[in-house]
Amino acid sequence: MRWIMGLLLCALCSTDICFAEDVVEQTPEQVLEPVLEQLRADDIARAFSEMAILGLAQQSPDRIEESLLQRKKFRSMAGKSLGEVELLDINRLGSRVARLTYIEHSERYMLVWRFTMYRGAKQWRIINVTYNDELGDLFEKSKQLSQRPENLKR
Numbered sequence: 001m002r003w004i005m006g007l008l009l010c011a012l013c014s015t016d017i018c019f020a021e022d023v024v025e026q027t028p029e030q031v032l033e034p035v036l037e038q039l040r041a042d043d044i045a046r047a048f049s050e051m052a053i054l055g056l057a058q059q060s061p062d063r064i065e066e067s068l069l070q071r072k073k074f075r076s077m078a079g080k081s082l083g084e085v086e087l088l089d090i091n092r093l094g095s096r097v098a099r100l101t102y103i104e105h106s107e108r109y110m111l112v113w114r115f116t117m118y119r120g121a122k123q124w125r126i127i128n129v130t131y132n133d134e135l136g137d138l139f140e141k142s143k144q145l146s147q148r149p150e151n152l153k154r
Contacts, residue, residue: 035126085113098117102115113129
């Protein structure tokens with residue numbers, strides 16, 4: 001019985017066993033998922049709360065209130081949310097900066113969300129957010145991608 005306890009103690013003290021949670025680096029898309037869940041639920045106040053948790057600290061209460069009012073106007077124009085938020089594009093600048101562009105679908109219109117993220121020492125953080133109805137250069141970029149030789153062979 002003593003030798004079983006000794007083996008158990010050795011196993012517990014072994015450097016091969018780690019009870020601490022393994023740190024797995026998340027992608028920017030994974031980090032944004034709590035925000036996207038709130039956008040799908042059409043809860044803009046909670047979406048901004050999630051953004052604050054993820055580093056978007058420069059949002060003043062006035063800006064959040066303004067966003068809530070803009071959202072109400074958008075809803076009256078765009079109709080009910082379809083509960084869909086689709087990733088359209090990811091642009092990277094090196095290995096630590098990324099801009100993710102999503103489109104939020106509604107009954108009659110869409111809203112484009114652009115999240116700029118930075119990965120510091122530990123994890124990705126939101127450093128800027130814009131949202132509007134401008135697709136900008138996304139059609140041109142899509143056209144360029146579709147004309148690449150590897151995409152023409154379909």
